[in-house]
Amino acid sequence: MSCKRALPTLALALCALWMPGAHAADLVVSAASSLTNAFKDVAQAYEKEHPDTKVVLNFGASDVLLQQILKGAPADVYASADQKAMDKAVAEQAVKRASRVDFAANQVVLIVPADSQANITSLKDLTRDDIKRVAYGNPASVPVGRYTQGALEAAGLWNAVQAKGVLAQNVRQSLAYVSRGEVDAGFVFATDAAIMPDKVKVAVRVPSQTPVTYPIAVTARQAAAAEAERFVAYVLSPAGQTILARYGFQQP
DSSP states (O other): OHHHOOTTTSSSHHHHTTTTTTTTOOEEEEEGGGGGGHHHHHHHHHHOOOOOOOOOEEEEHHHHHHHHHHHHOOSEEEOOSSSHHHHHHTTOOBBBBOOOEEEEOOOOEEEEEEOOOOOOGGGGGGSTTTHHHHHHHTTTOOOHHHHHHHHHHHTTHHHHHHTTEEEEESSHHHHHHHHHTTSSSEEEHHHHHTTTTTTEEEEOOOOOSSSSSEEEEEBBBBBTTHHHHHHHHHHSSHHHHHHHHTTTOOOO
């Protein structure tokens, strides 16, 4: 049976993790979409220090990644973009509680296309009649969406903005909608906005009701538990933190 037919509910890219060719030293890291660029560099640096280990990266919305793990997808390390997703992972015993640690911090920002003439300078501007479409992560499964909803609710603007909402399945999809001019504005993390300075610009730095912190943990899978602990330690090390800082992540 083909991988596509056997696992119709999972992303096809994830199929590669089950297919022959992966050797015992592979370390599978499932990480939030906003970590994509930074963790690619972290993985490359880690492999240089541990040449016998190949780091396999799987990126997506934090809640979606957790559901993949719970359904049997191989993962040795899980890094989420908010505490709620990791709380679920602990409750479901998908990760080792004692290994959980915060490793980075971020900020939610409202971005607009680089050539936008909308002159959005506050969250309240999103309620104007000329602002038709606003992208944000689905609060049910995407951490940036939960942060966004909290901030808008605190400002008394959630219902008005939700009526214009274009739901994104992860933070990078929200970034893509704005960069292509398909929406008037969108909510992403500051680190996401920073990777497309020629296509998007920050209009508002959004005050968060809860700190935007990223936890990481070793999963319950035993196949590469020791290697997973070493990878987490590397993320927390000065070398790992320097890479994260290069992409705009702050200390937790």
